[in-house]
Amino acid sequence: MSPELPVPGPRDREEPRLAWTTPTPALVAVTVGGVALAVAAVVTSEAASRLLVGLAAVGLLALAGLGFRQRPRLSVTTGAHPRMVVRTLTGADEYAPEQIIRARVVSYRRLGRKMPMLELDVQHDGTERLLIFGRWDLGANPELVYQDLVGALRLTEDKTR
Numbered sequence: 001m002s003p004e005l006p007v008p009g010p011r012d013r014e015e016p017r018l019a020w021t022t023p024t025p026a027l028v029a030v031t032v033g034g035v036a037l038a039v040a041a042v043v044t045s046e047a048a049s050r051l052l053v054g055l056a057a058v059g060l061l062a063l064a065g066l067g068f069r070q071r072p073r074l075s076v077t078t079g080a081h082p083r084m085v086v087r088t089l090t091g092a093d094e095y096a097p098e099q100i101i102r103a104r105v106v107s108y109r110r111l112g113r114k115m116p117m118l119e120l121d122v123q124h125d126g127t128e129r130l131l132i133f134g135r136w137d138l139g140a141n142p143e144l145v146y147q148d149l150v151g152a153l154r155l156t157e158d159k160t161r
Helices: 024-043 047-069 142-153
Strands: 016-020 074-077 083-088 091-095 100-110 113-124 127-133
Touching (some): 016 142
Antiparallel strands (some): 074 083, 083 091, 100 113
């Protein structure tokens, strides 16, 4: 009689426990706006208007495509060795807590307001890389994401702030 092997379940695999991404309704709204501008570009009679509205449509549709392609933008996998996963256009990059040099939230002035941005300095293929995430990328307040990242990855004080 052979021993029974456990059936792999959700607890046996490492899956994202925490994930942040651009909200789907926002991306759908951008897509609808891009389609509306594309239709407007087709039905307009002036060449200059067709060009400008067409470029705006392409820009909005490209922005929506980028947003859908990079979902989820930032996530943390659970397990004995947690890892941070960052989605880019070319795929996902994984970083162990040891590869994170510094994590902090910095406020930048944008359009007359201070906007919090999550900054992560990481080691990537032997070089230092700066990753910056705003509310659009994360779909949440960068301060809250920072607190969740520090807790989930167990980052020490020398790597934070």
